[in-house]
Amino acid sequence: VGRSPVMDRVRERIRRVAPTDARVLITGESGTGKELAATAIHGLSERRAGPFIRVNSAAIPRDLVESEMFGHERGAFTGATERRRGRFELADGGTLFLDEVADLGPEAQAKLLRVLETGVVERVGGQRGVPVDVRVVAATNRDLRDEAREGRFREDLLFRLEVVPLEMPPLRERPEDLPLLVEHATRRLRARHGLPSVRLRADALDRLRTYHWPGNVRELLNVVERLTILHSGEEIGAAEVGPILSGSAHARPPAFDPHDARDLRARLDEYERSLIEGALAFSDGNVAEAGRRLKTDRANLYRRMRRLGLRDETP
Structure with missing residues (x-):
């Protein structure tokens, strides 16, 4: 919502990138509407009839994030009483929105990079890969280049996520x-x-x-x-x-x-x-x-x- 020049530029970029399958990294302070932008990208894309799945990386305990994102097989760990599909599989044919992506730990970052490179998900405890067709849109309120320089975020993953940058302006x-x-x-x-x-x-x-x-x-x-x-x-x-x-x-x-x-x-x-x-x-x-x-x-x-x-x- 808004008619300011800066919001006109945001809408124009969304209009240009939405019809493609390019990955988008949305940056901006908390409360600026990053999830709304991700929803708009999905809604204007060829995947709009498919699912839009949100993952709040900051809200998932680090020891469970791989299971949440990539799924697990029965018996993969204590409490895994049945096979479970992860968010990537649930988003197959649609868009996966990775919110607060800077909060992912090193192991989850490495596994995410592999999925982005191969298009194949390997469930925790699984022996075979599961192909997925997913567009990834990520968001963060941090400077991922600073995070990469400090060794907290993989630079190669940053390059994979930031095919098209989109900055949400503060109010x-x-x-x-x-x-x-x-x-x-x-x-x-x-x-x-x-x-x-x-x-x-x-x-x-x-x-x-x-x-x-x-x-x-x-x-x-x-x-x-x-x-x-x-x-x-x-x-x-x-x-x-x-x-x-x-x-x-x-x-x-x-x-x-x-x-x-x-x-x-x-x-x-x-x-x-x-x-x-x-x-x-x-x-x-x-x-x-x-x-x-x-x-x-x-x-x-x-x-x-x-x-x-x-x-x-x-x-």
């Missing part, structure tokens, strides 16, 4: 998409909860644009859902949005984010804004009480609020 790099994303989220939530949609005023959208969104689109969807539930059918301004952002799991900015292109002043302003909004939320909007919580006087707090665009009136 802070496409603030012009926020209104569309909010509209899309409210439509989905209206259908799910049966609640009237919230209406965001211009100052509320401006507040959303100034937020850093470390959790990206996933965090935005969480914020919109909370606003929809707490303020259903209402018109919402910055005063209602601020406390929600302050209470977000990602509200406190990291000490240093190498992907953040803003200058120091802009980062400090966001942190100060979050502190003030949080204090106001805990003080039911009482500026004097918020000032006491922040250990500053009322007049100074008003000056800071006006500078940050939090309130227009004078004390």
Whole structure:
């Protein structure tokens, strides 16, 4: 969702690569929509009638990942009471989405490389290979070149996976998409909860644009859902949005984010804004009480609020 130039480029690359069988490596921060991109690639491909199987490499214990991905024969290990097909076999004729591929251990990486080279899966404890016809789309929020240099990821596997790279942009790099994303989220939530949609005023959208969104689109969807539930059918301004952002799991900015292109002043302003909004939320909007919580006087707090665009009136 979005009409920004950077998202136009993402859609164009998906459109070009989807009809092919080329492997795609999707990179980007958490919450940027890597799985949605993988789903779109599958949906626009010649394999769309086949299965789309997702493997979250980070969620599978390392001692079970080979069994999950490649299957096992009966008696291959303690607890293997019957033959089991792995995710590669389940994805035969379709697409296998390897999410968090950087979390695979050395043995699983080696076996994955063999499957990509030969198109044949060997189940754990098996004596014969099983041919599979699978397109692999992988995703990671890490720099696999750095991982390869540090010896944590096989360089030859990286080359096999990254036939076509696709980078998903963070939300802070496409603030012009926020209104569309909010509209899309409210439509989905209206259908799910049966609640009237919230209406965001211009100052509320401006507040959303100034937020850093470390959790990206996933965090935005969480914020919109909370606003929809707490303020259903209402018109919402910055005063209602601020406390929600302050209470977000990602509200406190990291000490240093190498992907953040803003200058120091802009980062400090966001942190100060979050502190003030949080204090106001805990003080039911009482500026004097918020000032006491922040250990500053009322007049100074008003000056800071006006500078940050939090309130227009004078004390």
